[in-house]
Amino acid sequence: xxxxxxxxxxxxxxxxxxxxxxxSCHAMQLLPAQADYFSVxxxxxxxxxxxxxxxxxxxxxxxxxxxxxxxxxxxxxKEASLKNAAxxxxxxxxLRDVVQRGQYWLExxxxxxxxxxxxxxxxxxxxxxxxxxxxxxxxxxxxxxxxEESKAELSEIRADLENxxxxxxxxxxxxxxxxxxxxxxxxxxxxxxxxxxxxxxxxTLLRDVEKESDTLWNA
Amino acid sequence: MERIVGIxxxxxxxxxxxxxxxxxxxxxxxxxxxxxxxxxxxxFADGRIAVGQEAKALLAEQPxxxxxxxxxxxxxxxxxxxxxxxxxxxxxxxxxxxxxxxxDRQLTPPEVSAxxxxxxxxxxxxxxxxxxxxxVITVPAYFNDSQRQATKDAGRLAGLEVVRLLNEPTAAxxxxxxxxxxxxxxxxxxxxxxxxxxxxxxxxxGIFEVLATNGDTRLGGDDIDQRIADRFLLTGMSETLQHxxxxxxxxxxxxxxxxxxxxxxQETRLELxxxxxxxxxxxxxxxxxxxxxxxxxIARTLAxxxxxxxxxxxEPRDIEAVVMxxxxxxxxxxxxxxxxxxxxxxxxxxxxxxxxxxGAAVQADTLSGRRKDMLLLDVVPLSxxxxxxxxxxxxxxxxxxxxxTSVKExxxxxxxxxxxxxxxxxxGERELAQDCRSLARxxxxxxxxxxxxxxxxxxxxxxxxxxxxxxxxxxxTKRERSVEVxxxxxxxxxxxxxxxxxxxxxxEEDVTRRLLIEARTEADTVLHATEKQLRQHAxxxxxxxxxxxxxxxxxxxxxxxxxxxxxxxxLIDAVTDVTTPFAQRIMDTSIGEALGGKELSEI
Numbered sequence: 001x002x003x004x005x006x007x008x009x010x011x012x013x014x015x016x017x018x019x020x021x022x023x024s025c026h027a028m029q030l031l032p033a034q035a036d037y038f039s040v041x042x043x044x045x046x047x048x049x050x051x052x053x054x055x056x057x058x059x060x061x062x063x064x065x066x067x068x069x070x071x072x073x074x075x076x077x078k079e080a081s082l083k084n085a086a087x088x089x090x091x092x093x094x095l096r097d098v099v100q101r102g103q104y105w106l107e108x109x110x111x112x113x114x115x116x117x118x119x120x121x122x123x124x125x126x127x128x129x130x131x132x133x134x135x136x137x138x139x140x141x142x143x144x145x146x147x148e149e150s151k152a153e154l155s156e157i158r159a160d161l162e163n164x165x166x167x168x169x170x171x172x173x174x175x176x177x178x179x180x181x182x183x184x185x186x187x188x189x190x191x192x193x194x195x196x197x198x199x200x201x202x203x204t205l206l207r208d209v210e211k212e213s214d215t216l217w218n219a
Numbered sequence: 220m221e222r223i224v225g226i227x228x229x230x231x232x233x234x235x236x237x238x239x240x241x242x243x244x245x246x247x248x249x250x251x252x253x254x255x256x257x258x259x260x261x262x263f264a265d266g267r268i269a270v271g272q273e274a275k276a277l278l279a280e281q282p283x284x285x286x287x288x289x290x291x292x293x294x295x296x297x298x299x300x301x302x303x304x305x306x307x308x309x310x311x312x313x314x315x316x317x318x319x320x321x322x323d324r325q326l327t328p329p330e331v332s333a334x335x336x337x338x339x340x341x342x343x344x345x346x347x348x349x350x351x352x353x354x355v356i357t358v359p360a361y362f363n364d365s366q367r368q369a370t371k372d373a374g375r376l377a378g379l380e381v382v383r384l385l386n387e388p389t390a391a392x393x394x395x396x397x398x399x400x401x402x403x404x405x406x407x408x409x410x411x412x413x414x415x416x417x418x419x420x421x422x423x424x425g426i427f428e429v430l431a432t433n434g435d436t437r438l439g440g441d442d443i444d445q446r447i448a449d450r451f452l453l454t455g456m457s458e459t460l461q462h463x464x465x466x467x468x469x470x471x472x473x474x475x476x477x478x479x480x481x482x483x484x485q486e487t488r489l490e491l492x493x494x495x496x497x498x499x500x501x502x503x504x505x506x507x508x509x510x511x512x513x514x515x516x517i518a519r520t521l522a523x524x525x526x527x528x529x530x531x532x533x534e535p536r537d538i539e540a541v542v543m544x545x546x547x548x549x550x551x552x553x554x555x556x557x558x559x560x561x562x563x564x565x566x567x568x569x570x571x572x573x574x575x576x577x578g579a580a581v582q583a584d585t586l587s588g589r590r591k592d593m594l595l596l597d598v599v600p601l602s603x604x605x606x607x608x609x610x611x612x613x614x615x616x617x618x619x620x621x622x623x624t625s626v627k628e629x630x631x632x633x634x635x636x637x638x639x640x641x642x643x644x645x646x647g648e649r650e651l652a653q654d655c656r657s658l659a660r661x662x663x664x665x666x667x668x669x670x671x672x673x674x675x676x677x678x679x680x681x682x683x684x685x686x687x688x689x690x691x692x693x694x695x696t697k698r699e700r701s702v703e704v705x706x707x708x709x710x711x712x713x714x715x716x717x718x719x720x721x722x723x724x725x726x727e728e729d730v731t732r733r734l735l736i737e738a739r740t741e742a743d744t745v746l747h748a749t750e751k752q753l754r755q756h757a758x759x760x761x762x763x764x765x766x767x768x769x770x771x772x773x774x775x776x777x778x779x780x781x782x783x784x785x786x787x788x789x790l791i792d793a794v795t796d797v798t799t800p801f802a803q804r805i806m807d808t809s810i811g812e813a814l815g816g817k818e819l820s821e822i
Binding site: 072 | 683
């Protein structure tokens, strides 16, 4: 995913940085589908994002290129606004969420994520083991008609996992904020990878617990 | 700019609204003044059809051929039709597409809905005195793709262009936001006759961003009526009597009336008398008794609320206002439970029946290009994906993704030398394909290669209507297949065409009506102009001319209230003829006046 830097305006041929509107003639440009999300939203290419400013920017751009505003336009305008708005929405969805943003950032750095997420991160091994065991107990108790007794225990597990998740996210935000391109980038990159993999795993675990809770409370 | 109107095609009632002088207003029936059109269609043996109040009055008399709550059948297959509904109506087939058997006709739910849309359109055309072509129709946010397509089909069958399907709670938020001029996080709790929706939005400087939506498309006031009927009227009767469509229909009607009464009273009388069946039930029903009987139905609305909050990453206390929409929110118990859930008093000052259609009119105004200060950012209500190895639903788009949106994902084969890949498009939240809604299925040919080698890129694109199109490309051969997803139980394009042709009688009627409206409008213009000329330029009239003009005007005025558009046209010509010399003289004089003070060289 190599970032595209400059493009020419289709109308006035002015060469400009990737952006939805030509700085010279203000015509709407069809952004290349592979444009990087930071340039789509026209914010600094840095993983520490000011979320309030990001939202403002997203709203401003939506207000200018949403297809609803081009209903009476030409077929080209409609097509461009549809594709641009789809790209803008996708970029915003990724950048506003710290976990997705972190993953995206590492991908931009050429990291391949996903594969390793299937392995249990060492730091979580003990926790995973305990939770799985407890879940098995709860399921058994439910099968024996003793659902009531498991409820408290399950709530406890859930609260514990949610708490862990919160801590991991805070650590992630913290580490993303330290990215400034200087010496310890390699080290930071490893740290981010580890955090993201732990979050991904914890999320799966939490989902299992939630599913069991739903079954239990509905029983 | 062409006018676009907003329509709320509701389970119980339907409405139509338009923006006039920058504010939305509901268009009433010109004769009765009613804003609500009951969503009921009655079919007679002689082929005649009644819609609205007249049809509603026939529910008890001819329950099998009077269709009520047709919205609950939109986009469904027969296997989704409950035993209760199977007793309530006669269907043409046991499986496949839903077709009501009505005397010698068979009609699908979109066809029945189209009759309601036609009635609304007539109402609007009579009021606006101009033909209506483009509409925004609201749908429950939690409607799936099939139900949305069915609604679009209904519009087409009514001769309307549906420029947008708008989610009902989102529409309500528009009306609310513009009325109250408030910003922040709001929840729209929309509990109607047949569907329940919850939507959470952020309102910010004219932007209405939907953060999450959830709901149940088969939960509404109808279920409450049924419960009251079962619990307090039908209980104790033999099964045969309970399942008698006449008795069941009457019981539901009585239940509905009691429910309404108990929104303001503490107790009411239930009375079901059918002497021919030897049924005489009279009893008192207290609000408390009713509430105990329906408590669980109301509780069922809270699970979607919880899920929506979770999806949006919010807590109930984050919500700054709760907007109540839909007739069922008139019930005190509903208000109480919602208030407890969000820990704040819900807003009930907007008319819950009208707020959706008013929002639809506002969005219609934006889409027509008249309004530029507000923008809706809506979401897909349900996750979308394709079936992969082992019958698993592989999600490409998560629910609550803002639309329009697109996503690409790479897939490969599991077996050596496959010559084609089956793309099965699914919608829903379950893990297994079989538990999700099947939206479409198509094959893409690929080059035979060892398993895992082919690369098939699948792209999902969702437009601003929430309608999905899917493209699959074999990256090696660049062969591409794409489909605009058509629902499994909807009408095919050919069927819609055929139905449109079949409804040619309607079409002729439509053309006649349109010509009549146009003729009347033109007559108004001519009459108005003539009257003005007579008033302003009386001095220019010649002997006997005024009498001739007034006589032509009078004849035209009389014809205008009639139905003969040809006669109106002829008489317009007659008025024009008789006024032409007079108009010529006015023109000459005004040019003379305009030139009077100028030098010749200036011309």
